Amino acid sequence: MDKLHLDQHISQQFNQELEDIRNRVLAMGGLVEQQVSNGLIALLENDGDLAEQVSRSDHLVNTMEVEIDEECIQVLARRAPTASDLRLIVTVIKAITDLERIGDEAEKLGRFAAELSSSNRTFEYRKELRHLGGLVRSMLQDSLDAFARLDADAALNIAQRDDDVNVEYENLTRLLTTHLVEDPRRVTELLKITWCARALERIGDHSVNICEYVVYLVRGQDIRHTDISSDDLIRNAGADDDSTRGNKDDDSSHT
Amino acid sequence: MDKLHLDQHISQQFNQELEDIRNRVLAMGGLVEQQVSNGLIALLENDGDLAEQVSRSDHLVNTMEVEIDEECIQVLARRAPTASDLRLIVTVIKAITDLERIGDEAEKLGRFAAELSSSNRTFEYRKELRHLGGLVRSMLQDSLDAFARLDADAALNIAQRDDDVNVEYENLTRLLTTHLVEDPRRVTELLKITWCARALERIGDHSVNICEYVVYLVRGQDIRHTDISSDDLIRNAGADDDSTRGNKDDDSSHT
Numbered sequence: 001m002d003k004l005h006l007d008q009h010i011s012q013q014f015n016q017e018l019e020d021i022r023n024r025v026l027a028m029g030g031l032v033e034q035q036v037s038n039g040l041i042a043l044l045e046n047d048g049d050l051a052e053q054v055s056r057s058d059h060l061v062n063t064m065e066v067e068i069d070e071e072c073i074q075v076l077a078r079r080a081p082t083a084s085d086l087r088l089i090v091t092v093i094k095a096i097t098d099l100e101r102i103g104d105e106a107e108k109l110g111r112f113a114a115e116l117s118s119s120n121r122t123f124e125y126r127k128e129l130r131h132l133g134g135l136v137r138s139m140l141q142d143s144l145d146a147f148a149r150l151d152a153d154a155a156l157n158i159a160q161r162d163d164d165v166n167v168e169y170e171n172l173t174r175l176l177t178t179h180l181v182e183d184p185r186r187v188t189e190l191l192k193i194t195w196c197a198r199a200l201e202r203i204g205d206h207s208v209n210i211c212e213y214v215v216y217l218v219r220g221q222d223i224r225h226t227d228i229s230s231d232d233l234i235r236n237a238g239a240d241d242d243s244t245r246g247n248k249d250d251d252s253s254h255t
Numbered sequence: 256m257d258k259l260h261l262d263q264h265i266s267q268q269f270n271q272e273l274e275d276i277r278n279r280v281l282a283m284g285g286l287v288e289q290q291v292s293n294g295l296i297a298l299l300e301n302d303g304d305l306a307e308q309v310s311r312s313d314h315l316v317n318t319m320e321v322e323i324d325e326e327c328i329q330v331l332a333r334r335a336p337t338a339s340d341l342r343l344i345v346t347v348i349k350a351i352t353d354l355e356r357i358g359d360e361a362e363k364l365g366r367f368a369a370e371l372s373s374s375n376r377t378f379e380y381r382k383e384l385r386h387l388g389g390l391v392r393s394m395l396q397d398s399l400d401a402f403a404r405l406d407a408d409a410a411l412n413i414a415q416r417d418d419d420v421n422v423e424y425e426n427l428t429r430l431l432t433t434h435l436v437e438d439p440r441r442v443t444e445l446l447k448i449t450w451c452a453r454a455l456e457r458i459g460d461h462s463v464n465i466c467e468y469v470v471y472l473v474r475g476q477d478i479r480h481t482d483i484s485s486d487d488l489i490r491n492a493g494a495d496d497d498s499t500r501g502n503k504d505d506d507s508s509h510t
Contacts, residue, residue, distance in 0.1 A: 062479070066479060073342075073345055076331065077338075082332045083332075086328065086331055086332055090331070090348065093349070094352065097352065181439045181442050184435060184442075187432055187435045187436045222325070224317070225314070
C-alpha cells in the first residue's frame with residue numbers, strides 16, 4: 001500500500017496544528033458530502049423544503065474554506081514546514097477550493113430541485129439522475145476517505161472512475177437533447193434537468209482533483225494533466241521523496 | 256492608491272525568485288488571454304483552423320501551471336517566506352488554478368467553434384457573443400494587469416463588472432431558450448451556442464477570483480464570499496497588515 005505516514009514532531013503543538021487542519025478539511029468534506037446528498041434527495045424526491053435548505057447552506061462551507069485557508073497560512077508563517085508537512089498544507093489549500101466549488105454545485109442542484117418540484121409534476125430521468133448521482137457521491141466520499149487515510153493507490157483508482165461518470169453524463173444529455181427536439185414546449189424543464197446532470201458531472205471532476213492532490217501529497221508526484229489510467233502511474237509506488245525539503249533540515253526546528 | 260510594494264530582501268537571489276514567479280504567472284496569463292482571444296475570433300469568424308489550434312494548445316498552459324506550482328513549493332521550503340512574500344506565494348498557487356481553468360474554458364470555445372464552423376452555416380447570436388466576449392476578455396486582461404501592478408482598488412472595481420457579464424449571459428440564454436422552443440430541429444446547434452456563452456460567463460467568474468486574490472495579497476484581507484459591491488470594502492484602504500508574519504521576523508534570515 002502506498003500510504004504516507006506523516007512525520008511526528010518534537011513540538012506537540014505543531015503535531016496538533018497539522019492534525020487540526022486535517023480534521024477541519026474532513027469536517028468541511030463531510031458537510032459538502034451532506035449537501036450533495038441532500039441536493040440529490042431533494043431532486044429525486046421532489047422535496048422542495050430540503051431543496052431550499054441546501055440552496056441556503058452554502059455559506060457554512062464558504063466560512064470553513066476561509067478559516068482553513070487562514071489556518072494554513074498561519075502554519076506556513078509560524079512553522080515554515082518542509083517535505084511532507086509542506087505538501088500537506090499546499091494540498092489542503094488546493095483541496096478546499098475544490099470542496100467549496102462542490103458546495104456551489106450542490107447549491108445549484110438544490111436550486112433546480114426547488115424549481116422543478118414547484119412545477120408539481122413528476123419529471124422523467126430520475127432513474128438516470130439517481131444512477132449518475134450515485135456514482136458521483138461515492139467518488140466524492142471515497143476521495144475524502146483516501147485523503148483521510150493518505151492512500152495514493154486508492155486515490156488513483158477512484159480518479160479512474162470519472163470515465164464512467166462522463167459516459168453516463170454523455171448518455172443522459174443525448175437523451176435530453178433528443179427529447180428537446182421532440183417536445184420543445186418543455187424546453188425550460190428539460191434544460192434544468194440538463195444543468196443538474198452537468199452539476200453532478202462537475203462534482204466528479206472536482207473529486208478527481210482531490211484524488212490528484214492526495215497522490216501528490218503521498219508520493220510528491222504531480223499527476224495533473226497526465227494520463228491517470230497509465231499502468232506506470234498505478235505501478236509506481238514512488239516513495240515519499242524529499243524534493244521539497246529545504247534549508248530547514250530537521251523537524252526539531254519546529255518550536 | 257491601495258497598492259503593495261513588495262519587500263526587498265538582502266538576498267538578491269530571493270528577490271529574483273519572487274520576481275521570476277510573478278513573471279511566470281504573467282506569462283501564463285498572457286498565454287491564457289491569447290487562447291480566449293483566439294477562441295472568440297474562431298467562433299465569431301467561423302475559423303475552423305484557428306479553433307482547432309486553440310483546442311490543442313491547452314497542454315502549454317497545463318505545463319506552466321505544474322512548473323509554477325513546483326517553483327512556489329520550492330520557495331516555501333527553502334525561503335520560509337512570511338508576511339507579503341508568503342501571501343504572494345499563496346496567491347500565485349491559487350491564481351494559477353483559475354488561469355488553468357480559464358484555459359479549459361477557452362479550449363471548449365475552440366472545440367464548439369470548430370464544430371459550429373464545420374456546419375458551413377452562419378449561425379446567429381454573433382453580436383451577443385461578441386459583446387459578452389468583449390466584456391469577459393477585458394475583465395481577464397484587467398485582472399492580470401491588477402495582479403501585475405498589485406493594485407487592490409482596481410481589482411475591486413474589475414470584480415464588480417461581473418454583474419454586467421451575468422446580465423448579458425442571462426439575456427443571451429433566455430433568447431436561446433426561446434429560439435429552441437420555436438425551432439427545435441436546431442437544438443444541437445443552439446445548445447452549442449449556449450455552452451459557448453456559459454464558457455464565457457465562467458471566464459468572468461475566474462477573473463473575479465483572481466481579483467479577490469489580488470485584494471488579499473495587497474491588503475491581507477480575504478474578501479471571498481463577501482459582498483464585493485459593499486462601499487465599506489471599496490473605502491477600506493486597509494494597510495498591508497502583518498498577521499501572517501510568523502516567528503521569522505526579519506528578512507535578513509533569507510540566505
